[in-house]
Amino acid sequence: MTDVAERAQQQLFLPTPPTFSSVEEERxxxxxxxxAGFRLFSRxxxxxxxxxxxxxxxxxxTDHFWVNPxxxxxxxxxxxxxxxxxxxxxxxxxxxxxxxxxxxxxxxxHEARPDVVAAAHAHSVYGKSWSSLGRLLDPLTQDACAxxxxxxxxxxxxxxxxxxxxxxxxxxxxxxxxxIILRNHGLLTVGQSVDEAVWWFITMERTxxxxxxxxxxxxxxxxxxxxxxxxxxxVGSHIAGxxxxxxxxxxxxxxxxxxxx
Ligand SMILES: [Zn+2]
Numbered sequence: 001m002t003d004v005a006e007r008a009q010q011q012l013f014l015p016t017p018p019t020f021s022s023v024e025e026e027r028x029x030x031x032x033x034x035x036a037g038f039r040l041f042s043r044x045x046x047x048x049x050x051x052x053x054x055x056x057x058x059x060x061x062t063d064h065f066w067v068n069p070x071x072x073x074x075x076x077x078x079x080x081x082x083x084x085x086x087x088x089x090x091x092x093x094x095x096x097x098x099x100x101x102x103x104x105x106x107x108x109x110h111e112a113r114p115d116v117v118a119a120a121h122a123h124s125v126y127g128k129s130w131s132s133l134g135r136l137l138d139p140l141t142q143d144a145c146a147x148x149x150x151x152x153x154x155x156x157x158x159x160x161x162x163x164x165x166x167x168x169x170x171x172x173x174x175x176x177x178x179x180i181i182l183r184n185h186g187l188l189t190v191g192q193s194v195d196e197a198v199w200w201f202i203t204m205e206r207t208x209x210x211x212x213x214x215x216x217x218x219x220x221x222x223x224x225x226x227x228x229x230x231x232x233x234x235v236g237s238h239i240a241g242x243x244x245x246x247x248x249x250x251x252x253x254x255x256x257x258x259x260x261x
Contacts, residue, residue, distance in 0.1 A: 015246045017193065017239070026059040028079075030117070031066055033194035035079045035259040038068055039252045041122055042075035044202060052122035053102035056194050057110055063087040065110055069096030078261040087111075101161045108167035109174065109190060116190040118197035127187035130208035134183050137207055139223040140214055144207045145231035146200070146240075150177050157184035178236070179204055195249065196241035203244070 020026035034056045046052060052074070055065040066082045068074070083094030089103040102121075109119045130137070134155050139148045154173045161167060170188070174180040178200055179189040187204050191197035214220035223231065234240070253259065 015243065017242055020059075023060040030056040030059065030194055031079045031082050032260060033198075033249070034066055034068075034082060034118070035077055036249055036252050037118075037120065037194055037198040038074040038077040039256050039259050040198060040202070040248055041120075042073065043252065044124070044205070046122040046124040046201075046205070047074050048123040050099070053099055053106060054118065054120040054194070054198065055102065055106040055110065056118045057116070058084060061086075062114075063111070064092065065106060067098060067102050067106065069094065070099040070102070072096065078259055080261055104161045104164050104167040105170055105188070106167075108164055108171040109188070112168070112171035113174075113176075113190060115192060116197075117192050118194040119188060119190045120197045120201040121186065121188040122201065123186045124201075124205045126209035126212060127181075127205045128185065129212060131181050131183050131186055136181065137204075137211055138220075139228035139231070140211055140220045141207070141223075142231055142235060143203055144210065145223060145228050145234075146203060146236035147179055147207065148228040148232040148236070150232060150236055151179040151181065151204075152177050153181045153183065155183055157182075178241075191241055192238050193242050195245035196238055199241045199245040199248070202248070 034054055037054045050071045053067055055067045058064040058066060064084055064086050066084055068077055069081055069083050072081060083091050083096055083098060085098045085103060086092050091098055106119050110116060136151060136153050137144055137147050139145050152173050152175060154170055170180060179187060181187060187201060189197050189200035189204055191200060
């Protein structure tokens with residue numbers, strides 16, 4: 001490599017996950033990403049009345065999580081609107097109620113998966129349509145391979161999840177994977193950052209859409225097991241999930257800076 005090329009390469013910028021000097025700084029970062037996640041969910045059309053929740057574990061009180069207030073539209077959520085919920089489902093910061101289903105599901109997922117910082121769930125159209133088939137997603141596209149051998153199916157529907165027992169069943173079925181299809185209900189994704197969980201949700205929804213379209217049009221050819229496994233490691237890693245979210249963050253924070261309020 002020439003000196004010029006070396007120098008040019010050294011100056012190239014590539015975003016990397018941040019590090020923090022205090023829990024206050026880390027908490028604010030998680031809340032900002034969370035507010036941006038809701039704005040993106042709204043922009044993607046993942047709102048269905050009052051359904052849906054994204055949670056971020058508090059970096060200090062690690063059995064507490066930040067979540068959207070019940071009944072507030074995703075498109076209007078600001079950092080200051082987020083509420084903090086403890087391990088018993090009580091709101092300990094913020095003046096609005098938590099959705100009982102958000103607590104029943106997310107508390108159990110956060111408890112079962114200490115590695116999980118964030119979990120995302122919404123009643124998005126393609127995700128819930130796909131969920132009614134009671135099938136895992138196939139590796140039909142490069143993007144779909146992020147979920148190859150890395151998502152679960154809760155092959156049952158018993159009503160709105162209001163009981164932590166049902167939340168525990170979801171967490172047990174999810175196991176160590178990044179996503180779960182809740183039959184007749186929708187999708188849920190998790191990540192080691194808010195960025196990652198939100199990205200997996202967005203791309204999983206589109207993966208459901210792609211498979212529904214492909215199967216409606218004909219008989220899609222699947223990617224072979226070996227290539228799918230390899231691609232999973234390339235597009236399905238924690239860092240790949242985090243990185244894929246960054247342009248969405250840039251877009252939404254430029255368009256809707258009031259989310260920081
Ligand atoms: Zn739901």
